[in-house]
Every structure is written in C-alpha cells, then in structure tokens.
Amino acid sequence: MPRRRRMRKVVAPPLFKGYKPFGSRGKQTDAIELNYEEYEALKLADYDLMNHAEASELMGVSRATFARIYETARRKIAKAFVECKSIKTVYGNATLDGSWFECKSCDARFTIPEQQTDNVCPMCSNPKIESLETK
Numbered sequence: 001m002p003r004r005r006r007m008r009k010v011v012a013p014p015l016f017k018g019y020k021p022f023g024s025r026g027k028q029t030d031a032i033e034l035n036y037e038e039y040e041a042l043k044l045a046d047y048d049l050m051n052h053a054e055a056s057e058l059m060g061v062s063r064a065t066f067a068r069i070y071e072t073a074r075r076k077i078a079k080a081f082v083e084c085k086s087i088k089t090v091y092g093n094a095t096l097d098g099s100w101f102e103c104k105s106c107d108a109r110f111t112i113p114e115q116q117t118d119n120v121c122p123m124c125s126n127p128k129i130e131s132l133e134t135k
C-alpha cells in the first residue's frame with residue numbers, strides 16, 4: 001500500500017501562476033515547478049520572518065520537514081534565477097486554509113465569503129470560476 005503523503009497547511013496560495021525571466025538570451029527552457037507548500041515555506045521564513053518552529057507549527061509539519069520544504073524552495077528559485085528558467089506554481093501536497101478559487105477568464109485567485117451565494121470572479125464578474133483544491 002502506498003504511504004499516504006501528509007498534507008501541508010497553506011494559508012493562501014500564491015496569487016500568480018508563475019514568473020518568467022526577461023531580458024535573457026537564448027531559448028526558453030522548461031519551467032521549474034514550485035509547489036504551494038514550498039511557496040508557503042519561503043514566504044513564512046523569508047517574508048514573514050518567522051522562525052522554523054513557528055512556521056512548521058503553522059504548516060502542520062515537523063521542523064525537519066519544514067526545513068526540507070524550505071530548502072527545496074530556495075534551491076528551485078536559485079536554479080530558476082541562475083539558469084533563466086520560468087517558475088510555475090503547482091498544487092503539490094498542500095491543503096488550503098479556506099476555499100480558494102481561480103477565474104477561468106482573468107486568472108485571478110480569490111476566496112468567496114460563506115454568506116455570498118452568487119459565485120462570480122470579484123475582479124471581472126465572470127461566473128466561470130474553478131476551485132483550486134480540485135487541481
């Protein structure tokens with residue numbers, strides 16, 4: 001039986017689908033995939049300036065696991081920078097804190113308050129939205 005991978009809690013997904021380098025010479029190579037939990041680990045440690053103990057608790061993982069996710073995230077971003085690769089964000093092993101949606105028309109990512117019944121994109125009012133959890 002395959003070992004069930006533990007889900008990592010992510011407060012909010014990245015608000016972008018990816019990054020592309022500009023001004024680089026040569027052909028576009030394949031993108032580096034950055035998981036939501038890797039994005040979250042980097043954000044908590046290097047943007048929110050949390051220590052690893054706080055950050056690992058917030059994500060529901062051990063400190064060792066957090067350190068591993070964080071290290072992977074840094075290496076991926078360093079590789080993307082040095083090798084002029086695009087970064088694409090992918091779901092990974094994350095469980096989102098709240099229901100997040102993505103607009104199929106303008107690519108906006110947002111949450112919908114529970115009391116709201118008409119589910120449309122808050123940016124462009126398009127009704128074609130998709131839950132990020134199902135991806």
Ligand SMILES: [Zn+2]
Binds near residue numbers: 123
């Ligand atoms: Zn939209």
